[in-house]
Amino acid sequence: MLDPVDVLIIGAGASGAAVAWSLTDTKMRIVCLEQGDWHKPTDYPANGRDWEARQLNDFSVSPNRRGRVQDYPIQEDDSPIKIANFNGVGGGTVLYAGHYPRFHPSDFRVKSLDGVGDDWPISYKTLEPYYAENDRMTGVSGLAGDPAYPPKQPMMPPLPLGVSGAALAKGLNSLGWHWWPSDSAIATTDYEGRAKCINLSHCTSGCAQGAKASTDITYWPQAIRAGVELRTRCRVKEITVNEQGMASGAIYFDADGKEVFQPAEVVIMACNGVGTPRILLNSKSEKFPNGIANSSGLVGKNLMFHPYAQIYGYFDQEMDGYHGPNDCIWSQEFYETNRDRGFLRGWTFEFTRGQGPVMAAVTGMATNRLPWGEDHHRAYRRLYGHRAGMVAICEDLPEEHNTVTLDPFLKDAHGIPAPKITYKLSENSRRMLDYAVERGSDILRAAGAHDVGFEKPLGHGGWHLMGTARMGKDPTRSVVNEWGRSHDVKNLFVVDGSLFVTSAGVNPTCTIQALALYVADSIKQRLATLFD
Amino acid sequence: MSLSPDQQRSLRCIAGLMIPVSTAYQVPGADDPVIFADILASLGMDTADTIKALAALDAIAGGVFADQTATAQNDAAARLRDAGGPEVLSMGRVILQCYYRDDRVVRSLNLEARPPFPLGRTLAQGDWSLLDPVRARPKFYREAPE
Incomplete structure (x- = not known):
């Protein structure tokens, strides 16, 4: 058995990094277990001529496609939306695009305002200082003054509009519709030791320049310098409990496949909306036969994605192609x-620039725009460099039948049951997707596109994993309380996307990290009475 | 798992039918020796799907696809393309990802034959005055009760 630690964090992604860094103030002994590895900038596809192919293979967003030893399989046959994630230091932030929108104030009061979902036990005002702190740690580019948001101040100027952004903006202006430069976790100037963006390509296979703020280059170096121990290639099997019903630590498989017990005074789950319920449900004991922290029966329930619609068009003029984020x-x-x-x-429309030569061909062929045979070359030159478009990130509402459970048959390389996703698109989401496709098509046509296409829901778009250990004041309707502590186990915390009560219509990462900082602060303020 | 000699010959044939050589654009076909060697070396996790697609192609052709007449090959290829399916998409993707990274093809598109890093690319700022009408708009987010 290893020496006990004060705090054991499971998962080194967006939230695990933030909570680890914040808790270093306490001078407690903190260990983080991460099933993946560190990645060097030279590992990323942008270093090679095969950069687009690697985005489809060893840097695919699908763990089932990637199949690395650090990944675990996911049974997702019962879901029209497939899981996208990354297992490594930095977690999903290694592969995310870097979109960094905050929630709106109304997102925390969905039940009160619209009569659906639930209200959060906290508000925009609760999180506002943590959003700001997280923006500083991350280094956010953008532009103050967006009329869609309460005031906020990005650290760096926005990313360039480029040809694509300007064309789309003209279309939006002609319709009188709102647009604004995206808040992005991408450095547009040198920032805190990170070099500025040099427009390598799409950012979703790791940033070789280090301009994109993945937590392996933001929070982690500072947390480690302050004393946090980060152990990689350590896959947690279960949280253990003592006779008092408190978490006593975690059992994990180390890099050599050896089963190890790490005792801890406090356990913090940071594995996001699929990984966290998977471990909680697999932590069965006499006291918790249905999984730890699950007296409400809600662990793994209320899974929310953001159903995505992708709408794109082809223009006569040359667009940005793959130049730029x-x-x-x-x-x-x-x-x-x-x-x-x-x-x-x-929903939020997020506008996208274009594609590299390979992706232009692959999507052209998949949508029957690119023929086989003699006409291939002429058709390709009409497509390549002429595409721009958008995705609509539609708010998903919590429904208990959308779940993460343990698959009875499928297991990972260590024999741990794989998560099983059961998800059905709601009627509300279907209507929203239809409407979003119509409005997105309006924008593209107003911008001058002559050939408009769409995909809804985006099958591979399960990037945002939320709601499976929701926060709330009522122990029968939530898994953790309003500051992230399990209602059932008073030294067990959740800090990731599982906490979400509703999903909003924006990318969740900056809210996940603000929540992690908020939970860390709540712990620090209550150290003397933490387990009361 | 790897392709048999017959499967390799058929894959090369179908690659050449999918993307033939073009004198007009001065580019090789996907059955070019260098490109095809890259395709074979890059099958990786798509090998099983490619073998299934080739088996389907042989079934349509009534024998080894590569051994058919040009007319029969064209007919079988068209029927396979129309039938589609995940295996055909996988096979096509491997062919495309190798073809569109070949130096000759990339240069024919007026692109530099190099990886994105470390030189990066340039991106125009664009016309920020387009934002003026949006800046003038009053705030429109909903206030929410605490």
Whole structure:
């Protein structure tokens, strides 16, 4: 058995990094277990001529496609939306695009305002200082003054509009619709030791320049310098409990496959919306036969994605292609509820620049725009460099039948049951997706696109994993309390996307990290009475 | 798992039918020896799907695809393309990812034949005055009760 530690964090991604860094103030002994590895900038595909192919293979967003030894399989046959994640130091931030929108104030009061979902036990004001602290740690580029948001101040100027952004902005202006440069976790100037963006390509296979703020280069170096021990290639099997019903530590498999017990005074789950419920459900004991922290029966329930619609068009003029980050501009014209539209809640349009030569060909062929044979070359030259478009990130509402459970058959390399995803798209989401495709097509046509296409929901778009250990004041309706502590186990905390009560219509990462900083602060303020 | 000699010959044939050589654009076909060697070396996790797609192609052709007449090959290729499916998409993806990184093809698109890092790319700022009408808009987010 290893020496006990004060705090054991499981997962070194967006939230694990933030909570580890914040808790270093306490001078407690903190250990973080991460099933993946560190990655060097030279590992990333942008270093080689095969950069696009690697985005589809060893740097695919699908763990089932990647199949690295650090990954675990996911049974997702019962879901039209497939899981996207990354297992390594930095977690999903290694592969995310870097879109960094905050929630709106209304997102915390969905039940009160719109009569659906639930209200959060905290508000925008609660998180506002943590959003700001997280923005500083991350290094956010953007532009103050967005009328869709309460005031906020990005650290760096926005990413360039480029040809694509300007064309789309003209279309939006002609319709009188909102747009604004995206808040992005991408450095547009040198920032805190990170070099500025040099427009390598799409950012979703790791940033070789280090301009994109993945937590392996933001929070982790500072946390480690302050004394946190980060152990990689350590896959946690279960949280253990003592006779008093408190968490006593975790059993994990180390890099050599040896089973190890790490005792701890406090355990913090930071494995996001699929990994966290998987471990909690697998932590069965006499005291917790249905999994630890699960007296409500809600661990793994209320899984929310963001159903995505992708809408794109081809223009006569040459667009940005693969030059520059995918992040560009966004529109929140349709963010807030308007009951006349036939659904509740709304979405953000995030506009995208274009594609590299391979992806232009692959999507062209998949959508029958690119023929086989003699006409291939002429058709390809009409497509390549002429595409731009958007995704609509639609708010998903919590529904208990959308779940993460343990698959009875599929197991990972260590014999731990794989997560099973059961998810059905709601009628509200279907209507929202349909409406979003219509409005997105309006924008593209107004911008001059002559050939418009779409995909809804985006099958591989399960990037955002939320709601499976929700926070709340009522122990029968939530898994953790309003500051992230399990209702059942008073030294067990959750800090990741599992906490979300509702999903909002924006990318979740900066809210996940603000929540992690908020929970860390709540712990620090209550150290003397933490387990009361 | 690897392709048999017959499967390799058929894959090369179908690659050449998918993307033939073009004198007009001065580019090789996907059955070019260098490109095809890259395709074979890059099958990786798509090998099983490619073998299934080639088996389907042989079934359509009524024998080894590579041994058919040009007319029969064209007919079988068209039927395979129309049938589609994940295996055909996987096979096509491997062919495309190797073809569109070949130096000759990349240069024909007026692109530099190099990886993105470390030189990066340039991106125009664009016209920020386009934002003026949006800046003038009053705030429109909903206030929410505490």
